[in-house]
Amino acid sequence: MTENNRVILPSTVIPSNYEITLTPNLEDFTFKGHVVIKATTKSQTSEVVLNAAELEIEKSIATISDNPSFNTDILLDPENETLTIKLDTNVEENTPLILDIKFTGILNDRLLGFYRSKYTDPDGNEKYLATTQFEATDARRAFPCWDEPERKATFDVTLIIPNDLTALSNMDIKKEHNIDNEYKSVTFNTTPIMSTYLLAFVVGDLACIERKSQHGTLMRIWATKGNESQGEFALDTSIKLLDFYNSYFGIPFPLPKLDHIAIPDFAAGAMENWGAITYREVALLVDPQNTSASTKQTVAAIISHEMAHMWFGDLVTMKWWNDLWLNESFASWMGDKAVDAVFPEWEMWTQFLTSDTASAFSLDGLSNSHPIE
Structure with a gap:
């Protein structure tokens, strides 16, 4: 198509x-x-x-x-x-x-x-x-x-x-x-x-919490006013992820700030706008009193995926949409790699085998399986 x-x-x-x-x-x-x-x-x-x-x-x-x-x-x-x-x-x-x-x-x-x-x-x-x-x-x-x-x-x-x-x-x-x-x-x-x-x-009518990374990038978590305090986990996680990506890629994040913005009505899970990532509220905000450990993992994985796009997708971009699979698959793989570095106790690669690898083999075994390109 x-x-x-x-x-x-x-x-x-x-x-x-x-x-x-x-x-x-x-x-x-x-x-x-x-x-x-x-x-x-x-x-x-x-x-x-x-x-x-x-x-x-x-x-x-x-x-x-x-x-x-x-x-x-x-x-x-x-x-x-x-x-x-x-x-x-x-x-x-x-x-x-x-x-x-x-x-x-x-x-x-x-x-x-x-x-x-x-x-x-x-x-x-x-x-x-x-x-x-x-x-x-x-x-x-x-x-x-x-x-x-x-x-x-x-x-x-x-x-x-x-x-x-x-x-x-x-x-x-x-x-x-x-x-x-x-x-x-x-x-x-x-x-x-x-x-x-x-x-x-x-x-x-927005409000934020903010902190600077060790390389001087201003990191902010935005939400509708009154909900910004639920961004603490996202702020702490994104700061750690940015330090990892800067070191791993060897190319410092090129913008002066990185905003993570919780949107009440949002169709996707998140969107990797360069320097202004938008999210569903449930994909960014964490209530420390009521949020489960698995939900925190999901939030960290989504943030990591979108931040990987800041380099692979935003800095370097596919020529046309038929290469979107590479854009997204690399961000998913890189996102798990970064989360594993920040939260090794979660054993992300063990989860990858059970949640991603098995389902990929199952899809590939169908009679209607076809080459990516």
Whole structure:
């Protein structure tokens, strides 16, 4: 399916940087967006094709090299989830382009793209936060982009949010200032070059506990306000795991901070957004009075798996989704290896034999077993 039915964007234009500004509205569940994309032509072209889904494009402006900017015609293809921007001329190879696009979207309730998550606070009030889940192909629901793992770029994210809320993204905060009595602007530092599916942003009434690793990385466990104290086990475990991975890989974690964020409504167990890992609450938070030993093992294994992705998957990424099996299987194997180093008393490799190896042999013995590729 990944080979025969996939829609691949033309390689005529390649992005290098996205400057994204988003304003989520947690009352009517919409958001306004503005993205400025720096790109370069790789062959002659008269149009730019990128991904967009469930977005209303309000305005598109293009700048070719140092020439004056101009409004462009656009064509949205909902079936193929593409946006085609028509340029007013044939543009030669190796020409710099700037695309300036304003758009609006929906904070959906389908747990994908840029979506809303409902929860009840400790006082019994119903609240919402806004969060993201972009893997595999849902960054395009938050902003127009080249939404393919191979098309890496850097990202500059700004979130405009109510003054009483917290904004998180992959990087640490560059600057923050109040716009007026109601809203503030939060701008994050530029990310390393990375795939769109690993970008993340979260806006809500959040609180954290934090500690620095021995290499100076700020580690934080975030949850809805009132639940952050249940992150102590995750914080202690992630600090130990980071020290192990830095030593084992020989490449220090390249970001200044690593956030682990508990989301009330989350479809997967967790998601390895670079520097801002998101989790189901039960996959991150531990109640020291009521959580079983087996649940703590599960939490540690999930954290370790996602942290392994910070190197294998985030720093180094597969070209296309047909190699996702290697991305995930290595993270699972490496995750167990790291947990075994941190908690040797759990005997993770003995558990691996009984829980993973036997089931793998059983599946491989079926008549419908087939090669991975």
